[in-house]
Amino acid sequence: MRYPKLFEHIAALAPLPASxxxxxxALAREQSLDKRALxxxxxxxxxxxxxxxxxxxxAVRVSARGEESIKAFRAEGEFIGAYAEMLQGQPSMTAIEALEPGRVLAFQAQDLQSLEAGHPSWAQLARRVAERHYLLKERREQEFLDLSAEERLERFWQEHPHLHGRVPQRDVAAYLGITEVALSRIVSRRRKRAE
Amino acid sequence: MRYPKLFEHIAALAPLPASxxxxxxALAREQSLDKRALxxxxxxxxxxxxxxxxxxxxAVRVSARGEESIKAFRAEGEFIGAYAEMLQGQPSMTAIEALEPGRVLAFQAQDLQSLEAGHPSWAQLARRVAERHYLLKERREQEFLDLSAEERLERFWQEHPHLHGRVPQRDVAAYLGITEVALSRIVSRRRKRAE
DNA sequence: AGGCCGCCTTAACCTGGGTTAAGCCCAGGT
DNA sequence: ACCTGGGCTTAACCCAGGTTAAGGCGGCCT
Structure with a gap:
């Protein structure tokens, strides 16, 4: 087994035999990406x-107006891909970009399908993945509905402390749905209040 | 079969034997609800x-501040329930309320689990349901990130034409994440522009 | 019929975040 | 050592949407 840590991470989602x-x-291939590579x-x-x-x-979506908004950040052990488009068999409307030099274990969706045909635990895993993705988006929906930008920022750092120092401010802004400028304002407001 | 239309609706999501x-x-029970009943x-x-x-x-969430926001409207053939909480085994933080006198076919989650044990198509259906829920929330996320309230309103009516006249304006506002007052403003602005 | 209540609108004022533009700081490249 | 450019901040001004408050208009109940 070449990626025991990843296996653990995945098997924690749904029981999966090591075999x-x-x-x-065997179906995957490792890929290295430079900073900024897609x-x-x-x-x-x-x-x-x-x-x-x-x-x-x-994961970045470029809107019709040409503005970038960020759907998600993903770090070690996590899934990257255009999940929604994959489910719908559409071409990707999303870019996935490395914020630092990185390495990825890459799969073809159809390979997964052949694994699924061979053992039921893959279907179970796929279901868990869907449910997990749902829960993430549902939480985000609630934040947009109930929280101000400042509160969303606070939550963001609570929930993603491991991203500290690894993602540029402007991307955090694009994730929260505000501009870089507004974010800077919020940060300095908080800084002053904290003194 | 007592609910053939519902069966069709469900089977369109994932193939399901009539048996x-x-x-x-046999496990479900029909329930009638008055307008405003939960x-x-x-x-x-x-x-x-x-x-x-x-x-x-x-589906209404009452926030910590006591404000209502609306997670979804659901009409004939659709799923109602506190899906996120169900997945996490938590008590519901959501109210599901009838906007008109209605009828529901009600299930217990654990009954579904026993069906799942008996036939694989239920697991397949559960997966499809999760994926579908995900796609809905993901679209909503995109709307919050990229669109103004006015544009979200326009989309709302495009995507839910069948709700016309069946849901009060204030609830549409709470779904869009704005106030009743702001929505009224937008509507009248659009009315004037249309003349 | 009368009264009330739920729902919607309008208006006046306030505020958070968008826009534009200028400037700063630091890292990297030559 | 210098320049350049990327990322961040600040400021001034603008606008969408929030807040509060007052009315209007049905529909429903007694």
Whole structure:
């Protein structure tokens, strides 16, 4: 087994025999990405996804107006890919970009499907992944509905302390749905209040 | 089969033998709700869910500050329940309320689990449901990130034309994340522009 | 019929965040 | 050592949406 830590991480989501994991490893390929390199670019077919071995990634959607908004940050052990588009068989409308030099274990969606045909635990895992993704988005929905930008910022750092110092301020802003300028204002307001 | 239309609706999500559906019907019970009645109230265990036979329902979260925000509207054929809390085994933080007199086919989550043990198509269905819920929330996330309140309103009516006249303005506002007053302003602005 | 209540609108004023633009600081490249 | 550029801050001004408060208009109940 080449990636025991990743296996543990995955098996914690849904029980998975090591033998199945080994089959998956055989289908995957490791990929290194420079800082700023794209794991997935908009327009690509969304049939690839990856598990982060090293580094932090951002999932970016470029809107019709040309503005970037950030759907998620993903670090070690986490899933990267255009999940929504994959489910719908559409080309990716999302870019996945490395914020630091990183390494990813990359899979083809169809390989997963063949694993699924061979053992039921993969379907179970896929279900857990869907449920988990749902819970993340549902939490975010609630934050947009109930919280001010300042409160969302506070939550963000509570929930993602491991991203500290690894993601640029402007990207945090694009994640919160505000501008860099507004974020800077909020930060300095908080700083003053804290004195 | 007592609910053929519902069966069709469900089977369109994931193939389901009629025999399995009949087992589900046997476990379910039909429930009528007056206007304003709650199918689920905050604090209830989240182990019940329903399929709407008749009527429109709203899923409401009451925030810490006491403000209502609306997570979803659900009409005929759709799922109602505190899905997130159900997945996490938590008590419901959501109220599900009938906006009109309605009827629901109500299930216990644990009954579904026993069906799942008996036939694999239930697991498949559960996965599809999770994926579908995810896609809904992901679209909403995108709307909050990229669109103004006015644009969100426009989308709302595009995507939910069947709710026309069935949901009060103030609830639409609470769904969009704005106040009743702001919504009224937007509507009249649009009215004037249309002349 | 009368009264009330729920729902919507309008208006006046306030505030958070957007926009534009200038400037700062630091890291990297030559 | 210098320049450059990327990332962050600050300031001035603007606008969408929040807040509060007052009315309007049905529909429903007795």
């Amino acid at each position: 199945e994991w080994l089959k998956a490893e 794991f997935l670019r908009p327009g690509d077919s969304a049939d690839r996804f990856g598990l982060v071995l090293q580094g932090v990634f951002r | 399995e559906w009949l087992k589900a019907e 199918f689920l109230r905050p604090g209830d265990s989240a182990d019940r869910f329903g399929l709407v036979l008749q009527g429109v329902f709203r």
